[in-house]
Amino acid sequence: MYQVIARKYRPQRFEEVVGQAHVKLTIKNAIAQGRIAHAYIFSGPRGTGKTTMARILAMALNWEDGPSASPDPDSQVCKEIAAGSSLDVVEIDAASNRGIDSIRELRESVKFRPARDRYKVFIIDEAHQITNDAFNALLKTLEEPPSWTVFVLCTTEPQAIPATITSRCQSFAFQAVDQQEVVQHLDKICASEGVAADADALTAVALAGDGSVRDSLSTLDQAIAAFGKKLEAKGVRDLLGVIPSEGTGRILGAIRDGDPAAMLAVVDDLFQQGRNAQHFCGELTRQFRNLMVMKVAGHDTRLVSAGHAEREAAKDWIEAFSQDDLNRYVQILLSLYQDLQSSTHQRFRLEVGLLKLVHAGRLAPIEEVLSGLRKGVPLPPRVDAEARPPADAPSSSPTAAPSPGATEPAPARKAAAPASGFLGELVRSLQDAGNESLVDAVRACRVEREERVVTVQAPGDWFPILDLQKPVLEAAIAAVIGAKPDVRLVAAEPDRQAEQRPGGSSRNSGATSSGSDDDISTRALSDPAVQAFTKRFDGRVTNVVDLREKTQ
Ligand SMILES: Nc1ncnc2c1ncn2[C@@H]1O[C@H](COP(=O)(O)OP(=O)(O)OP(=O)(O)O)[C@@H](O)[C@H]1O
Ligand SMILES: [Mg+2]
Incomplete structure (x- = not known):
């Protein structure tokens, strides 16, 4: 019978687990030194190896020739544990056994020695689902368990586990797996499945998994189902709704050229292809964030999860925009992403949001503008206030x-x-x-x-x-x-524009009303520097204060 890739390739040894180096090392050392804790918490994002590692730990403890950090996966005990049929390794899904009765049963079963093996290992998945009462019922057992029990609580939400429980356990935080390591893992699996996949196709699969190995493997399954034994970047990206780098290039080009029509054409193409606006915006935000990070840390930085093609394409763009520009674009995209979550007018929102990017354009840094004002240097053209x-x-x-x-x-x-x-x-x-x-x-x-x-x-x-x-x-x-x-x-x-002209008397509401104050206001407002400033920033003067009076 067909077995999905994620199950078929579940690691059976510590060395086969991708990433999680700190967890592997500590647990292997603990086993080698015979310092086995009675309760562990494995926390971290979905599909990063928590349950897998718990099973390998159980194998290490119960292997016939163990305990050992290198149990033999082909031994009887390890095969049973891998198949979920070992009597002494109990997997409990806390999502469906979360109440006090289930925990009472568990407490009873803890009292009995292992049926055959060295340890009785309880792997509690989704442990954060356990109710408070049930957790309380577990406290005593966790604190003073019989010598033959080991608990492993697996959870994606460690903050939902009461402190009384966590303080009785050794905690291990699993990390989202590095994209390059996922790509290597996918590559090995493709080789054993006889699938030819190009590097960018696997990068797209790994990116879609967002650090979850299970999600990446499910995506790989989906891609193989769609394309058979040959995976190419374009097909995989289309399947996943990833924007190819040409798409991002068009958007960046429209911003650079200040070309709103080109930007709207991108949106049109997107909807013609039936793409999801929010997914697109999320992906775009990721790519712009990558540009921002590459601008700061260099285009080959490990801080960015990007394929070869994306990195190459980024080189020119990080030259074309300043760090401030990229920062501003990311902010606009983040708020657009939020808008899209609640808006029914997806297309329209996307158009407005992306046009904002065009109008945010490449603004002159404030320091440059101010020093230009001071020196009387002509200022760079600015985006029209009405259009912005x-x-x-x-x-x-x-x-x-x-x-x-x-x-x-x-x-x-x-x-x-x-x-x-x-x-x-x-x-x-x-x-x-x-x-x-x-x-x-x-x-x-x-x-x-x-x-x-x-x-x-x-x-x-x-x-x-x-x-x-x-x-x-x-x-x-x-x-x-x-x-x-x-x-x-x-x-x-x-309306305020009409009011901000020099001498526009209503603007001086904050000034005192004596004749000489009016005079001061008029003089201040007709000062060329003040005029240049208000014009430049499309601003207005709300108050004129005579500092000589203030200091008296
Ligand atoms: N670090 C990893 N290295 C190799 N394969 C992994 C890793 N993490 C997950 N996998 C793959 O994903 C599958 C599911 O992993 P596992 O059940 O350990 O995830 P989990 O962290 O317990 O996820 P969840 O929080 O959803 O329960 C495994 O069968 C394996 O194929
Ligand atoms: Mg799990």
Whole structure:
């Protein structure tokens, strides 16, 4: 009968366990010195060898010629333990035996000597599932067990095990296995299975396993089922939904060139291929994080889990961007990833998030800008304030306040109140066309119509989206008004811009009201340095204080 690879290749000796060097060494030494503890906790991520190591420990203790750190896997005792049929090695799944009754049974069975072998070994899997009462019932047994018992508690959540238990056990923390070691392990298994796999294909499999050997082996099984005895990187990546390095290259190119259209084309391709937006974003975040780490620690650093192709492709990109840039991109992607977890409009979110990357562009470091201001040196071109999404975009309400008159203020997007009049018809037309993303965008705008002229005032974060989808918007409006419209898309002016001009009296609210203070404010606001500063940072002066007065 077919046996899955993960079971077929379960290690039978300490040496065969991949990684976990510290655990192997300590346990082997303990066995050699006869210092066997009565209770161990093996904690760590799923599929990293906890149960496997517990079984090998049981073999080491109970092997006919043992105890020994090198038991013979072909001996009768070891074969029984591997097959799970040994009477003296009891595996308990705490997920289904978590209550007090099961633990009472366990306590009873502890009292009896081993049926045949040296030790009675209890391997408790998923130990964190045991209830508090049941743990309490176990305390005494763990503290003063009969000399022939050894407990191994395996868990992925060590923090869920009460301190009263952990303090009675020796703890071993298993680590996620290094990607290169997983690749070597996969390589050996492919060789014995007669599978020809290229190195990048195995790297993609190992990356998908994210440090879990079991997950990597299950993925390998899946890849062999799909492609047979020949595994190539492209096919495996497609199967796993991994973005090939060309995909990341296109995204980085769009950021470097400040090209939002190229970025949207990537998203379009992605959805055409039926890829999952969140998975894509997670993978992209990983790759950008890798670039950031390579920028700091060199492109061959071991701190990064990346295949050969990804490392080679990274060389140019880490030259092209500063550490600050990469850091900023990773932050944007992390928040996009979170957004995607809760958003129903996956495509739209992804578009907005990736456009943010374009607009975050390559910003000049603040020190450079400040020193430029000081020296009067011309500043590098900056991203237009209107086009740059604000930090809290895109879920913020529109910034444009509705003005009285023939306008139709859109309801805040969150409220999603049914819109009426022209806006309502436009929304319905877009909904009919199945264009939910534009519905959201239009709802965030102020829309005015005079005959064929339709003015759409879009807050900064929506503007680029609407701008790129203007033809679609025009078609939807044409369907409503029955004529070709003249659509005027304008970036909504934050009200404060009008107020920040030098001399704009309302801005000086914090200044005292005497005539001379007004004079000071006017002088301060018309100072070229102050003007350059406010213009550069799209800012405003809220208060002018006369320091001479303060120091008196
Ligand atoms: N460190 C490792 N070296 C080699 N193979 C491993 C390793 N870890 C896991 N495996 C493979 O994965 C399979 C499952 O491993 P094991 O049951 O030991 O994982 P675990 O850490 O107990 O996971 P879980 O927390 O999910 O119970 C094994 O049969 C083996 O093929
Ligand atoms: Mg296990």
